């Protein structure tokens with residue numbers, strides 16, 4: 001079985017930065033790209049808060065730069081998903097795409113988080129037929145059409161604002177009487193003439209014969225003002241937050257109640273010795289690209305120290 005020193009799982013800013021640091025420290029590192037190569041930033045538009053880019057940078061381009069940088073310093077990136085990992089003894093044994101296996105002395109989990117859905121059966125029914133969790137990926141298909149974005153956070157505002165430049169009209173379906181998004185994002189949404197915010201509103205279902213043609217909504221759910229109504233839409237975009245990608249760990253690493261990896265100390269070390277976590281998978285608080293990159297560097301430095309201690313033990 002192939003044996004490496006450090007396995008990095010995930011290819012967002014955390015994974016690539018960890019790979020850069022490991023490779024530069026002469027740690028034999030292999031990084032698996034995971035479910036969404038390049039991570040969440042490949043699905044966003046211009047990033048204005050990643051330092052070093054005074055005019056902003058496209059999310060996809062930033063991730064390509066990180067990938068090249070990691071490869072230039074000797075990091076090895078492979079396509080594939082770590083479907084299973086045995087952390088009960090060292091070296092750890094990872095299974096890739098349910099078939100190949102490799103052994104690693106240390107692991108950095110940088111699997112990020114995935115878009116959340118409402119859990120309506122219609123989301124499945126219309127998957128790829130009008131339901132999407134990525135406006136920048138699919139917005140193109142809704143030029144001059146009518147779309148809805150669910151959620152009231154920064155992501156929802158960003159998606160709505162992006163779609164407002166393509167679509168004829170954008171509804172935002174917000175369950176509270178206010179937006180949770182930052183003031184800057186709210187301003188951007190309010191400035192768009194073709195965005196209409198439906199406050200106090202939840203989605204009950206979707207309808208349409210050939211793809212999404214509308215949504216069944218309820219206003220003031222479960223109150224005496226409750227009112228059901230429909231809107232005609234061509235696309236339904238989810239922007240209601242993310243779930244950390246920790247299911248493959250199968251309970252071997254301590255998680256918090258939301259499923260994020262717990263970091264019990266002041267380093268990136270998890271509850272399992274030799275296993276480290278970086279980026280959004282262990283960060284329910286900040287969830288920023290620059291923070292993910294920073295914790296990726298920390299995790300790699302932790303691994304370097306761990307491996308050195310093992311050698312001298």
Ligand code: NDP
Nearest residue numbers: 118151152153154155156158175176180239240241286287
């Ligand atoms: P958030 O958790 O901030 O917001 C989620 C939104 O979805 C909330 O309005 C929430 O409503 C709503 N929601 C959640 N579950 C449901 C449900 N079942 N039905 C209806 N609505 C629901 O997630 P975001 O993805 O927006 O942001 C995550 C983090 O990333 C934040 O820290 C954010 O600031 C950051 N971010 C920053 C950006 C930037 O600075 N450019 C861009 C995008 C994200 P409720 O308010 O009622 O809970």
